[in-house]
Amino acid sequence: MRTAVFALGFAAGMVFLAAILWSTGSFLPSQALAAAAPEAVRFTQPAPMPPPAQRPDAAPAVHPPAPPAVSPALGMPLAGVDPHTLQSNFSQMRNGHAHEALDIMAARGTEVLAVAQGNVVKLFTSKPGGLTVYQFDDSRSWCYYYAHLDHYAADLKEGMLLRKGDVLGYVGSTGDASPDAPHLHFAVFELGPEKHWWQGTAVDPLPLLIRGTMF
Secondary structure, eight states: OHHHHHHHHHHHHHHHHHHHHHHHSSSSOHHHHHHHSOOOOOOOOOOOOOOOOOOTTOOOOOOOOOOOOOOOOOOOSSTTOOGGGOOOOTTOEETTEEOOSEEEEOOTTOEEEOSSSEEEEEEEEETTTEEEEEEEOTTSSEEEEEEEEEEEOTTOOTTOEEOTTOEEEEEBOOTTSOTTSOEEEEEEEEOOTTOOTTOOEEEOHHHHHHHHTTO
16 A cells, blocks of 8 residues: 555656756756756957047158259350350449359350240340340249340240240340440349249359359
8 A cells, every 4th residue: 555655656757857958948946947047148349440640749751852943054145155154243342232143254145044944924124234134944943043234136036835945135234234344143042832933042153154064
């Protein structure tokens, strides 16, 4: 009798355990399973790195200055004159100011030649310079100034293109030049960004004329 009761109880217990296993897949209660399960791993996109902070003492960007205009090699404005025989009078004082030009003595009526290719930008008459020509080179970096002319070449006009060696006028003594000493007053100016024919930085012409004999 006792054996039969024990067997019956054991069988009932086994049925109960089987029911639990079938419903949960485990002998542990569902709460215990949830506690034992590892936390799910979350994959997220990493946050973008913030841009580096600007150092307060960082030096501002420095842009290199524009290169200076290359000094031209000029032809002689008077044919047959060797520039090596001339002396610079660029720094001589004239009436309280530097001369800033080259005087080349020559007989009245001697042809004056364009020292480089470029356009005539101004024909001008002034008290000091007399009859004058302002010519820009093709790059519009340099201005060439021919002064004390006796008269212009017959076809000369503003805007026309002169090629190196073209006749633009004739030696004279107009302006404040002595009538007894006709000569060409020749000056070279490096132009600023404004490209004013009357304004620029004077450069001694003689080294540029000597340089022209090397090419």
